[in-house]
Amino acid sequence: MNDAPRRPRRSSGRTTLADVARAAGVSPITVSRALRQERGVDPVLADKVRQAADQLGYVPDAAARALASQRSTQVLVLVPMLSNTLFVDVLEAVHRTLFPAGYQPLIGVTHYDTAEEELLLRTYLPHRPAGLLVTGFDRSETARQLIAHSGIPCVHLMETSTAPGVHCVGFSQVDAGAAITQHLLDRGRRRIAFCAAQLDPRTLQRAEGYRRCLRAAGLYDPHRELLSPERSSISLGARLFEEMVQRMPDIDAIFFCNDDIAQGGLLAANRMQVPVPQRIAVAGFNDLAGSDQMVPPLTTVRTPRAEVGQAGAAMLLALMRGTPVPQSCIQLNYELVVRASS
Amino acid sequence: MNDAPRRPRRSSGRTTLADVARAAGVSPITVSRALRQERGVDPVLADKVRQAADQLGYVPDAAARALASQRSTQVLVLVPMLSNTLFVDVLEAVHRTLFPAGYQPLIGVTHYDTAEEELLLRTYLPHRPAGLLVTGFDRSETARQLIAHSGIPCVHLMETSTAPGVHCVGFSQVDAGAAITQHLLDRGRRRIAFCAAQLDPRTLQRAEGYRRCLRAAGLYDPHRELLSPERSSISLGARLFEEMVQRMPDIDAIFFCNDDIAQGGLLAANRMQVPVPQRIAVAGFNDLAGSDQMVPPLTTVRTPRAEVGQAGAAMLLALMRGTPVPQSCIQLNYELVVRASS
DNA sequence: CTGAAAGCGCTTACAG
DNA sequence: CTGAAAGCGCTTACAG
Known part of the structure; x- marks a missing residue:
């Protein structure tokens, strides 16, 4: 038998x-x-x-389902850093848009490192995510090819590009940087410094805006730039403020590339008894949590990160479903938030 | 043919x-x-x-591999909120431990909502993650059963428990809350208030520590507690400070359940010209970014979140590999950080 | 509206 | 050290 x-x-x-x-x-x-x-x-x-x-x-069993149906419901989302709360807001909006639509964000953190981004792609692409959401355009050639050859729909967040075939949702970092600088000029400031950290592509674009604006006014002086490759933080901001004031005592304004270092600058000013805005006006970027509570409240640029996340996810949704995408590149608006620090 | x-x-x-x-x-x-x-x-x-x-x-193809081998390399990590930077530090440490070992964290955010946590489990359990990392013990009965029936190894983070079969890495939130309160007592404060937001389980445990300590000293007064269910933030902290000072003008110290509301409190004090610590001592919890830069610098409790993430992930690694786990519950140490605000 | 067969792309378990 | 067969647990594509 x-x-x-x-x-x-x-x-x-x-x-x-x-x-x-x-x-x-x-x-x-x-x-x-x-x-x-x-x-x-x-x-x-x-x-x-x-x-x-x-x-x-x-x-x-999701694996069996994915194998049989040849489709997954995960969307790989690559952001530089979660300690920059900017990206937490982006992720929140992405989640709110994708999850109810049946897709789950798979979060990868690159730490502003193109090699790490490449490793993340190598690790996650085998999962054949249904879509890709990446930050900006600065990546290794290999990463670029991995994405292109995967055939997976991809939307770039935070920056814009007019290159053909590229899908993106962002705003002009250059223009926004120029706009806040112009605001300081409009307030009568003439010796405007720029302090930056991290020096990622978007920070450098803001720097470009700063320079463009001051050059146009004939007031650009490279000695008023303080660029640190260190990770952005409140305490670094305090140090940058101290160094800037010591090195260039005649400056009458500082544009910090991000609100966290601006907040640190404001706290340092408070400690050093440097009157803000009387002696030095201070402006930040992003309008992060707490900036409205500083003493004095921080002038900054409100960036549309939730909108970037929402619109980027919505665009990806259309691409994944094969629905027509009305606009392959969406340029959103930023907004000057003028408070007492300037 | x-x-x-x-x-x-x-x-x-x-x-x-x-x-x-x-x-x-x-x-x-x-x-x-x-x-x-x-x-x-x-x-x-x-x-x-x-x-x-x-x-x-x-x-x-990861799906085919997972199906054939009956094993996945994803680890589901459930945290309450990314805007609480505490959890960003936990996640960083988890990633640093799991990723090089061949596992990828799959981050889920519950927003302090047990229903949402349940939905996340229902959504991600079909992916048969190799392991589970969850925050605390407060969840729906269904969620508890989903986890138990899944048979997937699970480590609880941030809190400790001596229940048999439970794996956890955390510290005593109650003791830490009592310790910082005791510190204020030791500084001679007698009318110590407590301000809290979110009111999640760990916040309530710190409240318990606060009460335990003051009751032991015969100085507990429930009118000095201000508990808000709102999400923790710098601006909420400012409002809580104002309300507390207005309602109970004789208080001589405030223990804020988290550094973000403590920072907001300090900023409000600055704005209201309430001398800190002379009139009111201020203490926070967690030692978040910026607390050391406040004016005055904030006294707080440094909590071992990176260590929690690292040790929790290491314990899970052992469970997933079937290696013996020397201790099923690891209790880590917190540390008082005394600065000028108290 | 329901189902039997085949197949998704891998790995396990067994031989050699 | 290498391979032919079977199977993981689903869904697609085809019938009825």
Whole structure:
């Protein structure tokens, strides 16, 4: 008798679709259809299936589903850093847009490092995410190719580009940097310094805006720039303020490339008894949490990061679904927020 | 002639293991072994395989791999909120520990909402993560069961418990809350207020520590507690400070449950010209970025969040590998950081 | 509306 | 050290 039921050679022991089918007295395919709410299943049967599934504690296997259907519901989202709360706001908006639509963001943090971004892509691309959301355009050639060859729809966030075939949602970092500098000029400031940290591409674009504006006014002086490659932070901002004031005591304003270092600058001014804005006006960038609470409240640029996240995710949704995308590059608006520090 | 090569009924068109095998002139299984660096493959063959894979731009399919091997390399990490930078530090440490070990964190944000946590579990458990890292013990019964029935190893972060079978890494929020309160007592403060936001379990545990300490000293007065369910933020801290000072003008110290509201309190004090610490001493919790830069610098409790993330991930690693875990519950130390605000 | 067969792209388990 | 077969747990594509 060799028709004895031989045990399967590999078994996970888990409850499968087949188990549910047996319990509900239907075929596996009907279970699959009922559980996925596919229309065209007898409601009575569907109910019986759901009940059986519940009772057995059935949890569908996402890997099997992805393999069979050739589609995943994960979206890889690459951001530089979570300690820059800017990106937390972007991620929140991305999640709010993608999750209800049936996609799950898979967050990867590059630490502003192109090699790390490449490693993340190598690690996550095998999961065949349904879509890609990346920050800016600055990446290794290999990373670029990995993305292109994957054939996965990709939207770039935070910056804009008019290159053909590129999808992006952002705003002009250069213009925004120029606008806040112009505001300081309009307030009568003439010796405006620039303090920056991290020196990522967007920071450098703001620097460009700063220079463009001051050059146009014939007031640009490179000695008034203090650029630190260190990670942006409140305490670094304090140090930059001290150094700037010591080195160039005649400056009458400082534009900090990000609100966290601006807040640090304001606190240092307070400690050093440097009157703000009387002696030195201070402006930041991004309007982060707490900037409105500083003493004096910080003048800054409100950047549309939630909107970037929302619109970027919505654009990706359209690309993933094959719906037409009205605009492949969306340029959003920033807003000057003038408070007492300038 | 019915032996014409009939096209497969479903084809993804992607480069597969079989394509690489054909190109390298070996069997698929050898490609699989070579690419996974399994030992016992002729180095010459392995090299040929890798070359062929590179040339074809082969990207292995994680879903197929997961299905065949019945194992995934993702670890689901559930945290309450990314805007609380505390958890960003936890996540960083988790990533630094898991990623080099071959596991990828899959971040889920619960927004301090047990229903949302349940939804996240329902959504991500089908991916059969290799491990689970969750925050604290406060969750719905359903969530608890989903975790238990999944059979997936799980480590709880931020709090400790002596319940059998529970794995956790944290510190005593109650003791830490009591310790900072005791510090204020030691400084001679007698009418110590408590301001809190969010009111999540850990915040309430700190409140318990505050009460325990003051009751022991015979100085507890419930009117000096200001508990807001609103999300913790610098601006909320400013409002809480103002309200507290107005309502209970005789207080001589405030313990804020988190540094962000403490920073807001300090800024409000500055604005209101309330001398700190002369009239009111201020203490926070967590030693977040910027607390050391406040004017005056903020007294607080440095909590071991990076250590929690690191040790929690290390414990999970052991559980996933089936290695013995020396201690199922690790209690870490916090540290009083006394600065000029108290 | 329901189902039997085939297949998604890998790895396991067994041989040699 | 290498490979042919079977199987992981689903869904697609085709019938009825």
